[in-house]
């Protein structure tokens with residue numbers, strides 16, 4: 001299972017510092033949606049230039065203009081780009097077309113989708129690399145939030161999936177046992193006093 005570090009920060013400078021500290025322990029460096037909205041796609045270019053050996057993930061969460069938005073992110077240096085599962089099939093098909101042109105991949109983020117396993121099967125049939133079983137930061141803060149449904153949805157879907165939604169050193173082994181291709185950890189790493197140590201701890205907890 002791969003480990004993805006989601007950098008939900010606001011400046012390229014901080015993202016470069018976070019990436020440098022965590023890179024030895026992670027496979028995928030994600031530029032979070034707030035970072036791309038704040039700093040622009042030049043942040044993607046900067047991270048790829050600093051870490052050409054890592055998979056660079058641009059969390060665009062595209063909802064429309066799939067081909068155009070994916071194309072500009074791949075041109076900036078992204079290896080994987082997200083489109084929302086709630087987008088129409090034509091948006092996802094357009095993004096996949098851009099990915100094929102660049103020899104890269106599309107990930108469909110199922111944040112907010114009620115029936116995640118059903119939509120997961122549909123979008124994988126459209127040619128995306130994998131889906132993200134995702135509970136966003138706001139959903140995680142809701143009373144009664146449980147992480148376990150994401151794992152069940154991944155198992156039920158029967159397609160390649162990642163899991164994102166507050167993954168940490170205590171929960172990453174359960175993500176792996178669910179059969180996930182990728183575990184995504186954001187706050188558990190960038191919110192820690194020692195970013196490198198936090199990433200190392202999560203890496204060490206992967207069986």
Ligand SMILES: O=C([C@H](O)CO)[C@H](O)[C@H](O)COP(=O)(O)O
Pocket residue numbers: 006007008032033034059135136137164165166167184185186187188
């Ligand atoms: O995608 C994310 C969120 O929508 C904000 O951009 C996060 O990167 C994702 O949820 C992983 O972060 P944590 O939940 O803090 O692990």
